[in-house]
Amino acid sequence: MTIIVTGGAGFIGSNFVFHMLNKYPDYRIICLDSLTYAGNLSTLAPVMDNPCFRFVKASITDREAVFKLFEEEKPDMVVNFAAESHVDRSIENPGIFLETNIMGTQIMMDACRKYGITRYHQVSTDEVYGDLPLDRPDLFFTEETPIHTSSPYSASKASADLLVLAYYRTYGLPVTISRCSNNYGPYHFPEKLIPLMIANALNDKPLPVYGTGENVRDWLYVEDHCKAIDLIIHKGRTGEVYNIGGHNEMANIDIVKIICKELNKPESLITYVTDRKGHDMRYAIDPAKIHNELGWLPETRFADGIKKTIKWYLENREWWETIISGEYQNYYEKMYGNR
Ligand code: NAD
Numbered sequence: 138m139t140i141i142v143t144g145g146a147g148f149i150g151s152n153f154v155f156h157m158l159n160k161y162p163d164y165r166i167i168c169l170d171s172l173t174y175a176g177n178l179s180t181l182a183p184v185m186d187n188p189c190f191r192f193v194k195a196s197i198t199d200r201e202a203v204f205k206l207f208e209e210e211k212p213d214m215v216v217n218f219a220a221e222s223h224v225d226r227s228i229e230n231p232g233i234f235l236e237t238n239i240m241g242t243q244i245m246m247d248a249c250r251k252y253g254i255t256r257y258h259q260v261s262t263d264e265v266y267g268d269l270p271l272d273r274p275d276l277f278f279t280e281e282t283p284i285h286t287s288s289p290y291s292a293s294k295a296s297a298d299l300l301v302l303a304y305y306r307t308y309g310l311p312v313t314i315s316r317c318s319n320n321y322g323p324y325h326f327p328e329k330l331i332p333l334m335i336a337n338a339l340n341d342k343p344l345p346v347y348g349t350g351e352n353v354r355d356w357l358y359v360e361d362h363c364k365a366i367d368l369i370i371h372k373g374r375t376g377e378v379y380n381i382g383g384h385n386e387m388a389n390i391d392i393v394k395i396i397c398k399e400l401n402k403p404e405s406l407i408t409y410v411t412d413r414k415g416h417d418m419r420y421a422i423d424p425a426k427i428h429n430e431l432g433w434l435p436e437t438r439f440a441d442g443i444k445k446t447i448k449w450y451l452e453n454r455e456w457w458e459t460i461i462s463g464e465y466q467n468y469y470e471k472m473y474g475n476r
């Protein structure tokens with residue numbers, strides 16, 4: 138079995154590469170990644186010498202490079218993680234989101250059509266459903282919830298999903314789609330809430346909470362997401378969408394307070410800043426379908442996962458300190474300098 142994993146130098150993709158190489162020692166895993174600001178080759182250092190692993194630096198938007206790779210490797214499956222993934226960046230600069238997330242998806246599927254594969258899996262997001270109100274805790278996203286996007290990021294992911302389903306219906310491409318809630322864990326890029334707060338707290342810097350901090354996200358430990366995708370690509374039904382989430386809703390402010398407590402830092406570091414434009418209020422996944430059909434259940438409780446994550450950031454300071462010492466400083470100044 139040969140699997141192309143796009144975006145495997147990013148947060149979830151790298152965790153998926155590690156999971157697959159560990160669990161299936163006879164599989165060949167090819168990571169296709171263009172190494173944008175969010176991709177990090179040092180993350181993949183532990184597997185670079187593994188004979189079952191190959192890294193290829195190219196963009197999923199580069200048709201020639203993608204087709205050449207398919208010609209060489211004749212993959213059985215593709216799991217498409219590659220994307221521009223940060224909502225705040227999409228608000229500043231939507232164009233690259235459309236290029237990578239939509240056009241890149243098309244090119245990967247065109248290659249699948251030409252060379253033939255047994256499965257194309259699209260890693261999507263719960264953000265395609267828009268948001269839920271805070272005063273209706275009885276409501277959850279199911280696979281039937283209408284697409285109702287808020288940000289250029291979520292609109293680009295939803296567009297890609299529609300294209301994937303069109304390739305299934307029109308060309309019979311054997312596709313699956315997963316829509317997961319917020320992930321956390323090792324190798325999470327420090328522009329995102331949890332690693333940003335950990336890094337800032339460790340540096341005794343202000344902890345910038347958007348708006349009132351009441352917005353709710355449904356957190357899932359990254360390994361649980363990887364295990365769900367592993368199940369879907371092997372046992373999921375083609376043409377189907379599977380929601381992934383572990384019923385772990387938390388308000389942003391509570392997450393930040395937990396991080397302060399774990400790191401023994403004062404809550405006085407918390408600073409309320411101007412809200413994100415179009416900020417989604419609440420995400421909450423109903424994972425009944427993947428549970429009933431494929432037997433998936435999350436294994437890591439948030440109380441344990443957040444401790445493991447904080448420990449990882451304490452033990453791997455070099456990984457994130459290298460990131461935040463470079464170009465990231467300009468990004469941080471632009472996004473938070475005058476907020
Ligand atoms: P990330 O930003 O950490 O990593 C993205 C990776 O894709 C990077 O390695 C980057 O170099 C690569 N990439 C970007 N553009 C590329 C291109 N044109 N060609 C090849 N590679 C390219 O993202 P992440 O948080 O790991 O998210 C991975 C996927 O999971 C995305 O599709 C995202 O929409 C989805 N998702 C993320 C979450 C979450 O909480 N992080 C939740 C649900 C779904």
Ligand code: DAU
Nearest residue numbers: 222223224262263264318319328329330345346347352389
């Ligand atoms: O739900 C899945 C999505 O989760 C994925 O599709 C996205 O790729 C991923 O980035 C994530 O999107 P969010 O916008 O929910 O994640 P983020 O970490 O950017 O923000 C989480 C919440 O924290 C959100 O309500 C905004 C808030 N926030 C974020 C940052 C970076 C702050 O209050 N302060 C911050 O500095």
